Amino acid sequence: MAITVQLDDLLHARRMTLTQLAERIDLTLANASILKTGKAKAIRFSTLEAVCRELDCQPGDLLRYEPD
Amino acid sequence: MSRTQPSDPLLTVTQILLRIGIAVMALIILAGAVAVLALLLFPDQQVAPQLTDASKGTVWWVAAGAATLITILVLSIAFTLNLSRIVSTVGEGDPFRPENADRLDRMAWLALATEACGFVLMPVVRTIASHIGELRGDFEMSFGGFVVALVLFILARVFRLGTRMRDDLEGTV
DSSP states (O other): OOEEEOHHHHHHHHTOOHHHHHHHTTOOHHHHHHHHTTOOSBOOHHHHHHHHHHHTOOHHHHEEEOOO | OOOOOOOOHHHHHHHHHHHHHHHHHHHHHHHHHHHHHHHHHOTTOSSSTTTTOGGGTHHHHHHHHHHHHHHHHHHHHHHHHHHHHHHHHHHTTOOOOHHHHHHHHHHHHHHHHHHHHHHHHHHHHHHHHHHTTOOOSOOOOOOHHHHHHHHHHHHHHHHHHHHHHHHHHHTBO
16 A cells, blocks of 8 residues: 555654553554554544654654555 | 344344245245146146136146246245345344345345246236136236335445445454
C-alpha cells in the first residue's frame, strides 16, 4: 500500500512497547499490531489522535505516502 | 471470521420447519412420481377412471401437470436448502458473507423459475379440470413470485454491500 505506518520507528524512539501503547490508547493489542504491521485498511481519527497524544507526534510522523 | 452466538430459539425453530418442509416436499415428489407412473403404466385400473380417459388424452395432461408440479417442488427444495444455509450462517453470527449473496441470487432465480412453472401449470390444470368436468371458479394469475424474486435480487445486493462494509470495518483500527 502507498501509505505506510511508521509506528515501529516512533515506538523505538519513545522507548515504548506496543503493549504499553495499546493500553494507553485503549486499543486491543491485536488492533495495535494490525496498525503497526501496516495491515490496517483505515484508521479512526480518535485512534490517530490518541497515538499522536501518547507518542507526542504529528499525524505526518506516523503516516507516510510512498508511491508504488 | 466465525463467531459463535448463543442459540436463538427462532433460528432453531426455523431450521426445524425448513427441514420438515424439505422432507414433506421430497415425499410429495416421490408419491407424485409413483402415482403418475402407475397412471401411465396401468391406465385400465379404475382408481381414477376420469383421469385415464384415453379419448381425451387426459392421462397425458395429468402426466404433464405432475411433471410440472414435481419440477416446482424440486425448485422449492433447492430454494429451501439455500435458505436453510443462510439461516445457519446467521446462527454462526456471520451472515454477511459473499456466499450468502450468491445464495440469495440463486434463490431469486429459483423463485422466478417456480413462477414460470406456475404459468405452465395453470393451463394444464385448467385443461384437466375441463376434461373431468370439475372446472370451478377462476385460476387467477399471481405475481407474488416475481415480487419475491425482485426482493431477493435486491437483498443479494444488500448482502454484497454489507460484506464489503464489514470487511472495511474489520480493517479499521
